[in-house]
Amino acid sequence: MRLSHCLEMATNPVLLLINPWIYDFAAYDFFARPLGLLYLASYLSSQGYAVHLLDCLDTPQARTGAFGTGRYPKEIIPTPEALRGIPRRYGRYGIREADFKARLAALPRPDAILVTSLMTYWYPGVQAAISLAREQFPAAPVILGGIYATLCPEHAREHSGADAVVTGPGEAALVHQLAALGLPGPALLPLGALDSQPYPALDLLFHLPYLPLLTSRGCPLDCSYCASRLLQPRYQRRQPSAVVEELRHWQSRLNLRDVAFYDDALLLDAENHLLVILEELAKQDLSFRFHTPNGLHARLITPEVARWLHRAPFKTLRLGVETVALGSARLDRKLQAGELEAALRYLQEAGFRGEKIGVYLLMGLPHQEENEISHSIRRVKELGGAPVLAQYAPIPGTALWPQAVAASRYDLASDPLFHNNSLFPCWPQFSWERYSRLKRLASD
Numbered sequence: 001m002r003l004s005h006c007l008e009m010a011t012n013p014v015l016l017l018i019n020p021w022i023y024d025f026a027a028y029d030f031f032a033r034p035l036g037l038l039y040l041a042s043y044l045s046s047q048g049y050a051v052h053l054l055d056c057l058d059t060p061q062a063r064t065g066a067f068g069t070g071r072y073p074k075e076i077i078p079t080p081e082a083l084r085g086i087p088r089r090y091g092r093y094g095i096r097e098a099d100f101k102a103r104l105a106a107l108p109r110p111d112a113i114l115v116t117s118l119m120t121y122w123y124p125g126v127q128a129a130i131s132l133a134r135e136q137f138p139a140a141p142v143i144l145g146g147i148y149a150t151l152c153p154e155h156a157r158e159h160s161g162a163d164a165v166v167t168g169p170g171e172a173a174l175v176h177q178l179a180a181l182g183l184p185g186p187a188l189l190p191l192g193a194l195d196s197q198p199y200p201a202l203d204l205l206f207h208l209p210y211l212p213l214l215t216s217r218g219c220p221l222d223c224s225y226c227a228s229r230l231l232q233p234r235y236q237r238r239q240p241s242a243v244v245e246e247l248r249h250w251q252s253r254l255n256l257r258d259v260a261f262y263d264d265a266l267l268l269d270a271e272n273h274l275l276v277i278l279e280e281l282a283k284q285d286l287s288f289r290f291h292t293p294n295g296l297h298a299r300l301i302t303p304e305v306a307r308w309l310h311r312a313p314f315k316t317l318r319l320g321v322e323t324v325a326l327g328s329a330r331l332d333r334k335l336q337a338g339e340l341e342a343a344l345r346y347l348q349e350a351g352f353r354g355e356k357i358g359v360y361l362l363m364g365l366p367h368q369e370e371n372e373i374s375h376s377i378r379r380v381k382e383l384g385g386a387p388v389l390a391q392y393a394p395i396p397g398t399a400l401w402p403q404a405v406a407a408s409r410y411d412l413a414s415d416p417l418f419h420n421n422s423l424f425p426c427w428p429q430f431s432w433e434r435y436s437r438l439k440r441l442a443s444d
């Protein structure tokens with residue numbers, strides 16, 4: 001068995017990159033790979049660092065689902081004190097701790113350890129990974145970045161155990177960080193536009209049933225519950241031809257045909273972007289199946305877009321809709337009257353079966369009434385779509401945060417554990433019955 005994957009050049013400074021475990025009540029691999037960290041891996045190795053990856057979520061699934069999705073293995077662990085009383089079993093998702101230690105022990109001593117982070121409320125996984133890595137390599141400085149680090153930097157500085165916490169996109173920040181650590185390495189060259197970046201180091205993963213793909217970064221909209229702007233302040237797009245080239249590269253190298261888009265705003269200016277990509281793939285006779293685990297903007301679905309999505313083909317289709325309520329009740333900037341109706345009609349006319357068109361509805365928003373959600377569920381069904389309930393996770397720094405704090409029965413600002421969407425932190429009380437009722441209504 002290979003103990004670690006490495007992009008290596010002999011005698012070059014060694015970096016260990018870690019994607020920590022998920023600590024939560026629930027987690028599912030719905031096309032999730034640590035793409036940010038994999039981008040950093042290829043950047044660093046292109047600059048002469050020997051890069052080792054230890055991905056705690058890179059493991060055979062406990063149960064497989066469609067298109068390479070599936071359940072992560074889960075080990076039940078004690079529920080943190082702050083979350084006692086939640087009637088669900090808390091756990092660590094991913095590889096076993098013993099495997100993590102064995103893999104660490106097999107690695108060369110790193111000059112620095114770079115740790116990524118995803119959901120804010122998964123920080124116990126970050127703490128655990130950092131603490132074990134420090135036991136093995138006490139002299140190596142630890143740099144933490146990623147989504148938790150960006151959204152909760154103070155908390156991360158105080159509690160993660162890292163020596164440095166970096167916010168925002170890591171490429172530019174690492175140029176300074178690695179220099180400040182006085183690492184005996186090459187000076188990192190700053191990157192230019194998105195297309196000048198090397199492809200993410202997907203080949204470092206052991207288990208890769210699908211290709212995670214970004215054709216843009218950020219989003220020009222600013223929905224009140226979303227952190228996109230805080231994470232990627234500038235909306236940037238790649239050249240369609242560069243995206244096609246990347247897909248061709250990975251298909252010939254890894255022989256994969258499922259592709260999951262990670263873009264925040266994939267359908268913006270589709271006629272000059274996504275449709276150009278799909279058309280070129282068709283011309284070159286390249287065959288893929290596409291998935292949008294992140295929602296697409298319903299209002300941007302025109303008859304032509306719908307036809308291309310069907311032809312491509314898009315096999316997992318999700319529209320990000322939040323609620324069917326209109327006017328001031330809306331918290332996003334995504335939908336006007338009649339737009340959801342039109343989108344679903346165009347998709348069905350293009351050949352999608354209704355039950356294949358997932359419509360994300362957000363539940364658990366501050367002051368959201370149950371009947372608003374049940375109305376949305378019924379309306380989506382009437383229109384022939386499939387409602388998919390997503391649970392709201394409050395995010396510091398977003399416009400909705402103050403309302404979330406005021407509505408919550410937890411002290412949201414005191415501990416990111418309370419951001420966990422499984423708690424329905426902004427409902428007046430956790431109501432398993434209400435949740436089950438709505439779930440049933442959505443799936444009946």
Ligand code: B12
Nearest residue numbers: 032033036114116119120145146166169170226227293391
């Ligand atoms: C793609 C995506 C997903 C994918 C999977 C992502 C994955 N890798 O696991 C899917 C669709 C499955 C998903 C699901 C969910 N997601 Co999501 N997702 C995203 C999204 C759109 C992009 C993340 C991404 O890959 N970006 C691209 C890479 C290149 O960027 P990056 O990871 O940030 O990395 C860069 C920097 O952070 C930094 N960096 C990263 N690591 C490191 C390390 C070091 C050392 C340094 C220096 C720098 C650094 O450099 C990188 C390169 O520039 C973000 C929003 C966003 N715009 O970021 C939301 C986001 C992370 N998701 C969010 C949420 C709420 C969810 C869900 C809970 C939604 C729901 N209600 O069901 C679920 C839960 C997932 C689960 N498994 O349980 C929230 C986070 C909330 C929180 N409290 O933390 C976000 C921020 C969206 C939002 N609403 O604002 N998600």
Ligand code: SF4
Nearest residue numbers: 219221222223226264
């Ligand atoms: S459109 Fe999506 S990514 Fe953009 S701000 Fe709104 S929720 Fe966030």
